[in-house]
Amino acid sequence: MSEVARIADRLLAGDRTALARLISWAENGDPRFRAEHAVFYPRVGRARRIGITGPPGAGKSTLVNELARVLREQGKTVGILAVDPTSPISGGALLGDRIRMEGRTLDPGVFIRSMASRDSHGGLARAAVDACDAMDAFGFDVILLETVGVGQAEYDVVGAADSVLVVLCPGAGDGIQAMKAGLLEVADFLVVNKCDLPGADRLQNDLSEAVHVRFTKRAWTPPIVAVSASTEFGIVELLQEVEKHFTHLASSNLVDARREKRVQHVENVVNERLRIAIWRDHGWRAHVERELARSISPYEVAAGVLAELSAGLADARTERGVAKS
Numbered sequence: 244m245s246e247v248a249r250i251a252d253r254l255l256a257g258d259r260t261a262l263a264r265l266i267s268w269a270e271n272g273d274p275r276f277r278a279e280h281a282v283f284y285p286r287v288g289r290a291r292r293i294g295i296t297g298p299p300g301a302g303k304s305t306l307v308n309e310l311a312r313v314l315r316e317q318g319k320t321v322g323i324l325a326v327d328p329t330s331p332i333s334g335g336a337l338l339g340d341r342i343r344m345e346g347r348t349l350d351p352g353v354f355i356r357s358m359a360s361r362d363s364h365g366g367l368a369r370a371a372v373d374a375c376d377a378m379d380a381f382g383f384d385v386i387l388l389e390t391v392g393v394g395q396a397e398y399d400v401v402g403a404a405d406s407v408l409v410v411l412c413p414g415a416g417d418g419i420q421a422m423k424a425g426l427l428e429v430a431d432f433l434v435v436n437k438c439d440l441p442g443a444d445r446l447q448n449d450l451s452e453a454v455h456v457r458f459t460k461r462a463w464t465p466p467i468v469a470v471s472a473s474t475e476f477g478i479v480e481l482l483q484e485v486e487k488h489f490t491h492l493a494s495s496n497l498v499d500a501r502r503e504k505r506v507q508h509v510e511n512v513v514n515e516r517l518r519i520a521i522w523r524d525h526g527w528r529a530h531v532e533r534e535l536a537r538s539i540s541p542y543e544v545a546a547g548v549l550a551e552l553s554a555g556l557a558d559a560r561t562e563r564g565v566a567k568s
């Protein structure tokens with residue numbers, strides 16, 4: 244049996260070292276992950292995936308820690324993936340997250356992993372989904388996926404969760420800011436954290452107005468839930484709300500919703516590998532540099548690249564026996 248298969252088997256047998264190795268492979272885009280994934284994929288799909296996003300400092304890590312604590316009290320095992328946008332070099336926030344979550348790290352029912360954001364388009368979401376799949380197959384009941392809501396890449400990451408909590412807090416950033424940033428669009432819940440601080444009521448009111456305006460036509464209207472993660476207030480109630488969302492999904496379109504996310508994942512994988520193939524493996528960059536040096540316009544250079552790629556794709560279609568349209 245190959246080493247790859249052994250690691251998949253170890254994962255399914257509950258070996259945390261195998262899980263950690265797999266997540267590293269996912270993070271690095273290591274091709275060994277793919278063979279692995281094929282082996283454990285039949286066991287993927289049992290975990291509940293909860294995405295937690297919001298501006299830096301909103302209290303996401305504190306909340307994740309609290310959610311994990313309550314879920315453990317309820318007898319559930321928890322996998323935590325904290326995706327951080329800081330570069331691996333600066334790394335400070337990663338350490339911060341680890342320390343903040345320290346209360347959970349000695350518990351065998353909890354697995355915590357940080358993952359640095361990658362600058363590649365689509366690579367981050369792909370890596371995060373892969374890591375969640377590994378934790379899912381390992382057998383965690385709930386997966387908490389924390390990401391800073393700063394841009395499309397991060398929205399893509401939480402978009403892969405079943406339920407998305409957008410965490411905001413009074414003061415810095417404010418609700419209006421979040422709406423501009425498109426954070427509201429990904430929300431299944433709006434969590435007003437730090438409700439122990441002044442301004443929380445106002446934020447709640449602003450949000451409920453915004454929700455009223457924007458979400459009238461949706462099947463699920465994001466509830467606004469006030470919590471105070473650092474004082475353990477409202478966490479049980481928040482989880483009850485999340486449960487309602489899952490019931491809502493299960494009664495309507497959970498299978499479809501998850502399949503749609505899988506389609507998105509395949510798209511991410513294809514995009515990432517195409518990008519690498521074009522710009523790294525096949526030396527198109529050198530070609531582009533040469534063309535530009537000959538004073539050919541960027542659009543003409545791009546058209547040339549695209550023409551050659553389309554010819555290659557057309558060949559591939561023929562090989563698959565798909566009629567040309």
Ligand SMILES: Nc1nc2c(ncn2[C@@H]2O[C@H](COP(=O)(O)OP(=O)(O)O)[C@@H](O)[C@H]2O)c(=O)[nH]1
Nearest residue numbers: 299300301302303304305436437471472473474
């Ligand atoms: N007053 C108050 N402070 C909080 C609360 N939750 C988190 N904090 C503090 O907010 C800061 C940022 O928290 P953190 O969890 O790191 O935020 P993240 O960047 O969103 O992950 C920390 O100093 C926390 O102690 C809360 O409910 N109330």
Ligand SMILES: [Mg+2]
Nearest residue numbers: 303304305340
């Ligand atoms: Mg954090």
